[in-house]
Amino acid sequence: MKLLLALLLAAPAYAAPDLSAEALLRDHLWREVRQAPENRRPKVGLVLSAGSLRGVAHAGVIQVLEDAGFPIDSVVGTSMGAVMGALYASGMPLQRLREYAASIRVGSGNDLSSARLISLLLFDRLLSSEKTELLLRKGIGGIRFDQTLKPFACVAMDVYTGEAIIFRDGDVAKAVRASMNLPGIFRPLEYRHRFLVDGGVVDYIPVDASRLLGAEWTIASVTETDYTAARPQNVLESLMQVIDIRGSYLSHEQRKQADFIIEPPVGDIGMFEDHRVVEAIEKGIIAASTRLEAAKESLILASIPKLTDGWGAKAVK
Amino acid sequence: MKSALLLSLLFLASPARAWRLWGEPSDKKIRPVQTLSDAHKPAEVIAALTPDFLQTLRGTDLRQAYVLMGDSLDLLGRVDEALGVYQLGVKLFPKNVDLLTRQGDLLHSAGLDEQARVFYLKAIVYEPKHFGAHLGLAEIDRRFGFLDRSASHYETALETLDGRADVWRSYVETLLAQRSWATAGLAIERAIALDPNNPEGHILTAFARRAQGDLTGALAALDAALAHGADIGARRAKALWLVEAGRPGEALVEAALVLKESPGDAAALWARTRVELARGQTADAVLELSPLTAPTRIDFSARAARSLRNTLSSPPKK
Numbered sequence: 001m002k003l004l005l006a007l008l009l010a011a012p013a014y015a016a017p018d019l020s021a022e023a024l025l026r027d028h029l030w031r032e033v034r035q036a037p038e039n040r041r042p043k044v045g046l047v048l049s050a051g052s053l054r055g056v057a058h059a060g061v062i063q064v065l066e067d068a069g070f071p072i073d074s075v076v077g078t079s080m081g082a083v084m085g086a087l088y089a090s091g092m093p094l095q096r097l098r099e100y101a102a103s104i105r106v107g108s109g110n111d112l113s114s115a116r117l118i119s120l121l122l123f124d125r126l127l128s129s130e131k132t133e134l135l136l137r138k139g140i141g142g143i144r145f146d147q148t149l150k151p152f153a154c155v156a157m158d159v160y161t162g163e164a165i166i167f168r169d170g171d172v173a174k175a176v177r178a179s180m181n182l183p184g185i186f187r188p189l190e191y192r193h194r195f196l197v198d199g200g201v202v203d204y205i206p207v208d209a210s211r212l213l214g215a216e217w218t219i220a221s222v223t224e225t226d227y228t229a230a231r232p233q234n235v236l237e238s239l240m241q242v243i244d245i246r247g248s249y250l251s252h253e254q255r256k257q258a259d260f261i262i263e264p265p266v267g268d269i270g271m272f273e274d275h276r277v278v279e280a281i282e283k284g285i286i287a288a289s290t291r292l293e294a295a296k297e298s299l300i301l302a303s304i305p306k307l308t309d310g311w312g313a314k315a316v317k
Numbered sequence: 318m319k320s321a322l323l324l325s326l327l328f329l330a331s332p333a334r335a336w337r338l339w340g341e342p343s344d345k346k347i348r349p350v351q352t353l354s355d356a357h358k359p360a361e362v363i364a365a366l367t368p369d370f371l372q373t374l375r376g377t378d379l380r381q382a383y384v385l386m387g388d389s390l391d392l393l394g395r396v397d398e399a400l401g402v403y404q405l406g407v408k409l410f411p412k413n414v415d416l417l418t419r420q421g422d423l424l425h426s427a428g429l430d431e432q433a434r435v436f437y438l439k440a441i442v443y444e445p446k447h448f449g450a451h452l453g454l455a456e457i458d459r460r461f462g463f464l465d466r467s468a469s470h471y472e473t474a475l476e477t478l479d480g481r482a483d484v485w486r487s488y489v490e491t492l493l494a495q496r497s498w499a500t501a502g503l504a505i506e507r508a509i510a511l512d513p514n515n516p517e518g519h520i521l522t523a524f525a526r527r528a529q530g531d532l533t534g535a536l537a538a539l540d541a542a543l544a545h546g547a548d549i550g551a552r553r554a555k556a557l558w559l560v561e562a563g564r565p566g567e568a569l570v571e572a573a574l575v576l577k578e579s580p581g582d583a584a585a586l587w588a589r590t591r592v593e594l595a596r597g598q599t600a601d602a603v604l605e606l607s608p609l610t611a612p613t614r615i616d617f618s619a620r621a622a623r624s625l626r627n628t629l630s631s632p633p634k635k
Contacts, residue, residue, distance in 0.1 A: 017524060031561065112528075304624040
């Protein structure tokens with residue numbers, strides 16, 4: 001009996017709602033931001049970085065932002081960020097998005113087999129990424145960019161010119177396939193008279209594409225690799241290491257352009273470690289939850305100049 | 318004869334579990350120390366649990382000694398030492414859910430939630446319905462954003478702690494975050510029925526109603542909370558929510574009451590600023606913000622106030 005009493009007392013204490021001035025003011029202003037008409041707050045752009053398998057963490061980030069009622073006006077993504085972004089922007093329910101992300105495997109988006117891998121290594125025969133497109137079509141069908149629930153764009157690179165190609169119209173699945181068409185592994189995708197490969201090479205965190213869609217305040221989910229921990233053992237890994245280092249240099253600048261960054265700690269998840277996708281999604285949820293209040297504060301502060309118009313304010317000298 | 322042999326084999330094969338059949342071996346030497354602990358004398362408990370005394374203990378007594386030592390050190394604010402005692406206890410009794418949960422609680426209260434989670438999860442392996450472990454996991458999962466898992470852990474804990482209003486209230490917070498209004502309403506009713514004089518149940522009602530767009534109901538619930546002795550926080554919320562409800566006169570009254578008790582209160586000053594802006598008194602509104610805009614302040618209220626002041630002071634856009 002005494003032990004039971006001791007356990008009852010030892011159980012974690014109840015934490016009442018935070019009624020401090022700081023918390024209540026934030027809550028009050030957050031309500032104003034959420035309820036404001038679109039012209040009274042900045043247009044919010046969600047930016048999903050490249051990151052191969054690590055990019056499934058975006059599904060966790062999206063879920064937390066949605067649960068918190070974060071106003072998201074447009075979505076852009078590169079590579080795996082484009083896959084997650086396309087599914088979300090097309091209106092896939094969050095639970096389904098999470099399940100879809102958790103089911104992604106190394107071979108999901110390609111025709112990788114032992115024979116093809118040998119062919120790739122010995123005879124330089126690149127793989128096809130057609131399965132990426134088929135897989136996407138299972139999730140979103142033949143949806144076009146102008147049919148998504150939220151404005152969406154994704155980025156690929158023209159391998160002949162080095163240009164970043166931002167897709168904003170046409171078939172979503174085809175464009176997303178181009179966006180995650182890993183160079184050196186997949187054949188460049190010939191689409192709209194261009195030869196397209198993974199956009200992560202030139203636009204790892206596509207904040208610029210988000211601005212093109214009209215975003216005035218951007219929140220980026222970044223799933224970069226920790227390349228300092230990697231020790232490439234073969235041609236493929238070495239190639240990936242170089243791409244990751246190049247992407248990291250690029251993202252240094254792009255990080256500065258984003259207004260807020262959520263960075264799930266998935267840098268140690270390798271591109272073939274598909275047994276860790278659930279872990280990556282959970283890390284996305286935890287990272288976003290941990291940064292949620294700060295993200296709200298950032299958006300509130302960016303919104304105040306526009307919100308003020310609705311408060312009956314007139315400028316003073 | 319055969320069954321006696323089987324019983325002996327069972328005892329030899331799994332000594333850690335065998336005590337569950339006959340009761341754990343104990344000579345109850347710990348009882349006097351337990352009495353000291355029950356009398357809230359942590360310093361005396363620690364003094365009584367000398368190394369020599371601990372060496373004479375076994376089974377239940379030794380396990381309970383670690384619990385009492387850890388609890389007493391924790392009560393005295395010697396958290397690091399308490400953690401060390403629990404760690405040692407867990408090493409000696411790795412399947413003991415009391416020690417596992419206590420170590421989890423200590424880590425959780427120190428903000429080391431990922432580590433705490435490991436201990437809670439171990440505890441529910443050995444005792445799937447352990448309410449302490451489920452409560453800890455519920456809180457951690459809510460903080461980490463796993464709202465569905467958090468609700469599920471609360472529900473398991475409430476199977477045992479059905480009579481604890483504070484656990485019901487905590488459960489409500491997860492339900493509100495999930496926007497499960499109907500279930501939250503039922504849980505709040507239960508919390509208020511169990512602890513009718515506690516204002517926190519009414520405060521949760523207020524947040525639930527406001528989240529559903531019922532500001533009038535929310536303000537009525539805040540009034541009920543204040544009638545039950547809620548502190549300045551409820552009044553602070555009322556001042557801001559009256560602004561949201563478009564009732565500026567009442568908002569000013571509430572803000573004045575808050576400022577009387579807490580001069581410079583950011584929420585009350587903001588409420589007054591908003592009322593003055595709505596009345597077209599922009600210069601007064603800017604003045605109202607001045608206590609918050611000191612450049613040395615970096616908190617959110619100050620940054621928001623500076624942003625508003627700067628907006629109001631900049632020339633209108635053409």
